[in-house]
Every structure is written in structure tokens, then in C-alpha cells.
Amino acid sequence: MLRRMVLSAAAAAAPCLRNAALLGPGALQATRIFHTGQPSLAPVPPLPEYGGKVRLGLIPEEFFQFLYPKTGVTGPYVLGTGLILYSLSKEIYVITAETFSAISTIGLLIYVVKKYGASIGEFADKLSEQKIAQLEEVKQASIQQIQDAIDTEKSQQALVQKRHYLFDVQRNNIAMALELTYRERLHRVYREVKNRLDYHISVQNMMRRKEQEHMINWVEKHVVQSISAQQEKETIAKCIADLKLLAKKAQSQPVL
Amino acid sequence: MNENLFASFAAPSMMGLPIVVLIVMFPSILFPTPSRLINNRLISIQQWLIQLTSKQLLAIHNQKGRTWALMLMSLILFIGSTNLLGLLPHSFTPTTQLSMNLGMAIPLWAGTVITGFRYKTKASLAHFLPQGTPLPLIPMLVVIETISLFIQPMALAVRLTANITAGHLLIHLIGGATLALINISATTAFITFIILILLTILEFAVALIQAYVFTLLVSLYLHDNT
Numbered sequence: 407m408l409r410r411m412v413l414s415a416a417a418a419a420a421p422c423l424r425n426a427a428l429l430g431p432g433a434l435q436a437t438r439i440f441h442t443g444q445p446s447l448a449p450v451p452p453l454p455e456y457g458g459k460v461r462l463g464l465i466p467e468e469f470f471q472f473l474y475p476k477t478g479v480t481g482p483y484v485l486g487t488g489l490i491l492y493s494l495s496k497e498i499y500v501i502t503a504e505t506f507s508a509i510s511t512i513g514l515l516i517y518v519v520k521k522y523g524a525s526i527g528e529f530a531d532k533l534s535e536q537k538i539a540q541l542e543e544v545k546q547a548s549i550q551q552i553q554d555a556i557d558t559e560k561s562q563q564a565l566v567q568k569r570h571y572l573f574d575v576q577r578n579n580i581a582m583a584l585e586l587t588y589r590e591r592l593h594r595v596y597r598e599v600k601n602r603l604d605y606h607i608s609v610q611n612m613m614r615r616k617e618q619e620h621m622i623n624w625v626e627k628h629v630v631q632s633i634s635a636q637q638e639k640e641t642i643a644k645c646i647a648d649l650k651l652l653a654k655k656a657q658s659q660p661v662l
Numbered sequence: 663m664n665e666n667l668f669a670s671f672a673a674p675s676m677m678g679l680p681i682v683v684l685i686v687m688f689p690s691i692l693f694p695t696p697s698r699l700i701n702n703r704l705i706s707i708q709q710w711l712i713q714l715t716s717k718q719l720l721a722i723h724n725q726k727g728r729t730w731a732l733m734l735m736s737l738i739l740f741i742g743s744t745n746l747l748g749l750l751p752h753s754f755t756p757t758t759q760l761s762m763n764l765g766m767a768i769p770l771w772a773g774t775v776i777t778g779f780r781y782k783t784k785a786s787l788a789h790f791l792p793q794g795t796p797l798p799l800i801p802m803l804v805v806i807e808t809i810s811l812f813i814q815p816m817a818l819a820v821r822l823t824a825n826i827t828a829g830h831l832l833i834h835l836i837g838g839a840t841l842a843l844i845n846i847s848a849t850t851a852f853i854t855f856i857i858l859i860l861l862t863i864l865e866f867a868v869a870l871i872q873a874y875v876f877t878l879l880v881s882l883y884l885h886d887n888t
Contacts, residue, residue, distance in 0.1 A: 503837035506855065508751030510837075510862045530703035533710055538700060 463516075671758050671827065686756045689743035712739075719881055726781070726888040730881075737766070738877040745826055745869030749862070758827045760819060767818035770880050775811070778887025786887060818879060825872050829865045836861060 459467040465482070473481040493499040633641075696705045716735050720728050741757060748755025756762050778786035790807040791800065836858045843851040 501841065503834050503839075503841055504751050506837035506840045506858060507833045507862070510833075510855070510858045511749055511751060514859065514862055514866075526707065527703055530706040530710075533706045534700045 671830070682754070682756065685754055686744075686762075689740065689747060692743060693739065719877065722885055723881070724888060726777075727881075727884050730884055733770070734877050734881055737770075737880065738873050741766075741822070741873035741876055742870055745873060746866070748826065748830065749865055749869065755826055755830065757822055758830060760823045763819035763822045764815070767815045767822075767876075771815040771818065771883060774880070774883040774887045777884075782887070789886060814879075814883065818876060822872055822876055825868055829861075829868055833858065833861055833865065 461467060461470060470482050473485070477484070494501070693708060694705050696709060701709070712735060715738060716731060719734055719738070720731055723730070744755060744757050747753060748757070775786070778789075790804050790811070792803070792807075795803050836854060840851050840854040840858060843854055
């Protein structure tokens, strides 16, 4: 409750804080900001890639530069030689059996480092490079995959644009099929109707023929009936007489 | 500095304080921890070496044996680095001390044996009798196998101590011979110096080989018992 009072007083004082007051009781916690400081307490400079230059593998170059103004180029070497000779002559460093083993061990080490140092360094660099290459490959593969997906999508979209050709062709096909069916059916109807009409015509023809035959038969029958027996005999006798006459005529006339 | 042969093997103490603890802990500084994805050359080579060695060492073990991976790798790294550092002049090698080698060998060997007895009791006891022994020889063979089992940690410790100590001693002696022969005849001294160089090469190899052998044998004992 006290918090809300503070919030409302603050809202009265500064209008920009009114929004904070509207957020309710959790507002004070919500407006706390984290991690605004520096990540480390000291301003650490970036690490150098290569170490400082050294001479004889042990003494930094800065020492030679330090002595250069007073003693020139040979100064540090003379100093070193003097110190070694001093320690040897005063037996500060005693030559014992250990000396020879030291000479042999250190000599061997220097020889190995001089001979194989560079190649081992390259090998180490190659290991790092392989690791980076592997990760890079993964990244590239991922990018390639996404690129392929984008291209596929684009080509699909292009195909969709051309779809109307397909539809036109299909529409034409269907129209042709419809037309074909229509004509076929029309033809069939025509044939059926013609069939029926032919039937009727042939029926008519047959009836007419039958009637004709019937009429002829009837006429013949009646004619034959009308010829009585007497008439038949007279007719036959007349025919015979005519024939006889004709025969006589034929006999009498010379053959032409 | 060192007049007699024993001086280089005495436990080093500065003003009465045993600094041998510092000397034993020193090689761990030489193995930096990889902190980034791509490290400097030293860490890259170290990572590659450790990967190579661990793959080689742990290939024969099953899941249970592979829980010892950290132990075996630290063992080989410690013994190898300590032996190699001992070849530098005027340095002290902790592995020349039998006490330390016993302290490494006995717990590791005992660990493998106890693991074997705990999880595969019958198989562990079966190791005491090789296959195909004729019946009358069995009691004697069991006794022999028991003795050979208990000699294992002793052998491990003494092998390492003797090899490294003998190497250091030989280097010291031949170096002394070279020193003594310089005034008598320079050529003989030169020949002796050549021998010294060859010996040093051998010692480098021995340092690494002994580390490997120690770890390999512990790994073998582990393999038998898991």
C-alpha cells in the first residue's frame, strides 16, 4: 500500500511515471535494470597473436634496445660473456658431471626445436583450421539448404502462375468430349427415327403388294370361275378348228 | 654442487621446508585448460595428443572400465611430464622415489582387484586358475597365481623407480666419466660425450615409455576385472 502511495505521488510529480503506476504492485520489481556495468573490473586489452621478439630464445629484444645507446650492438653479448666467464672462474658455477648431461640434454632440445619446430607449429595450425572448416561447412550446408528451399518455393510459385494453360487445355478437352457425345447421340436418334420410318414404309409396301396379289388372284379366280363348262367346250372346239385351219393353211402355202 | 651420486635423489628441501610438494605439483601448470573454441598451438597439440592417447588406451574397455578414463589419462600425463622434466639439468624427479611410486601403484592395483571381486566375484577368482591345467597341478598353480597377483603392485612401482633411477644414474656416471677423461685424452672424452648424447635420447624415450607402460598395465588389470 505504501508502494502504491509512492507510485501515485511519483505519477503526480512526473507524468511519464504514470504508466509505471498503472502496472500495479509488480511495477517496482519490473523496472529494475540488470547488467549495466562492465563485464570485467579491469580494462583488459586484447591478446596479441604472436609473442614478443627474443634473441637466443631467452632474452627479450627490449634488453638489447635498452643497452644500445650506451654500449652499442655488442654490449649485451660482452656483458653475457663476462658474466659466464666470471661465474666459471670463481666457481660460482661448478663444472661437474651434471654439466655434461646439461650440455647434452639442452643441445638435443635445441636441435629438435630448430629442426621440427616450424612443422609442429604448422600441424597445430592445421588442427585449428580443420575445426573451423568443419563448423564453417555446417554453416554453409545450412545456408545452402535454406537457399535450395527458397529456390524450390520460387519455382513452385512460378509454376502456379502458369497453371491456367493446363486449365484451358482441360477445358477444351471437356468441351470436345461434350460435343462428341452430343453429336453421337444426335446421330443415334436420327438412326432410330429412320429405322421406325423405314419399318412403316416397308409395312406399307408389303400391304400394297399383298393387296395387288390378292386382287390379281381374285380377278383370276373369278375369271376362271366365270368360264362355264359349255363355254369351255365351245372355246376348245373353236381352238381346235382354228388350229386345223391354220395347219391346212400352213400345209398349203409353201415354206418361205 | 652434487659431489656424490646420491645428492640428486635426495628429497629436496629449502631451509628445512619440504618443497617436494611444490615439485610434484609443478607439471600441472604446464597443461593449460582449453578456454576457447580455437586455442593457441600448445593447447591444440595437447588436445590432439590427449585425444589420441585416450582413444588408444580406452578402446579395449567396456562401459564400466571407461569410468576410469580420467584416472588413466591423468596418470599417463603425470608420469610422462614428471619423467621428462627430470631430464633437465639439476632437477629432481619425484618418480625416482619408491615411496611415491608405491603410493601410485598400490591404490590403483587394489582398486582394480576390489572392483573385480565386488562385481564379478566368480570371474575374478577364476583368474587364479588358467584354463586347461592338469588336475594334480591345481593347488600349486593356485598358489603361484596368488603370488603373481600380489606381486603386481610391487612390480609396477619398482619397475618405474628402477628404470628412471637407473637412467639418471647412468647419465650422471657417463657425464662424470667425460669430465674425468677430458684431461687424460680428448678423443676418448669425445666418444664418451657421444655415448652421453645417445643415452639422453634413450632417456627421453624411456621417460615416455615408462609412463605408457605403467598406465597400460593398470588398464590391463582393470580390463581383467571389469
